[in-house]
Amino acid sequence: MKSKPDELSTPDAEEEAASPSESSLWRRLWDSQRENIRILAIALVIAIFLRVFIAEPRFIPSNSMEPTLHVGDRLLVDKISTRLHPPHIGDIIVFQPPPQLQEYGYRGDQAFIKRVIATPGETVTVTDHQVLVDGAPLQESYTLEPPDYLMGSITVPPGGLFVMGDNRNDSNDSHVWGILPQENVIGIARFRFWPFSRAGSVS
Secondary structure, rough: OOOOOOOOOOOHHHHHHOOOOHHHHHHHHHHHHHHHHHHHHHHHHHHHHHHHHHEEEEEOOOOOOOOOOOOOOOOEEOOOHHHHHOOOOOOOEEEEEOOHHHHOOOOOOOEEEEEHHHHHHEEEEOOOEEEOOOOOOOHHHHHHHOOOOEEEEOOOOOOEEEEEEOOHHHOOOOOHHOOOHHEEEEEEEEEEEOOOHHHHEOO
């Protein structure tokens, strides 16, 4: 009579018996990382909230705001103030291109940065190398040089702004394309955080 062979586990069965299940691995991984994931999720929500409603960083791509702002400067843009009141004369604002610029191929999600020169009801004229607002020369210690062009009188309508770059002779601004609707304003540039050597408030 033949003896019955011993019942031995196959190598595959041994490996399966010795290894934890896939669900167990995932559970242990989740347990070990759950707090980190929760913190990252909260941080992401806060970051999105801040960017959408409070402030956002912006990068200066051109020289149109020199000498105040230089190519490569990084700014923090305040998005709360313009929800509470319209921009004031002298504010440096970030805005989406108006319809006039979009007709020339600029995308609606692009951003421009200029200085507010006049608000609704005020009239802007450029003559004799000066910018006049309601007939009075604008005091412009921040400009690179006086304008070398002429512009007839333009009165800002309700809901509009007249904006110009501080680099008067190298800026695509309201003297070229006209009035900016206030609804296009994203926010007011408040603080330069890069480069560190020139970090501080902007005005």
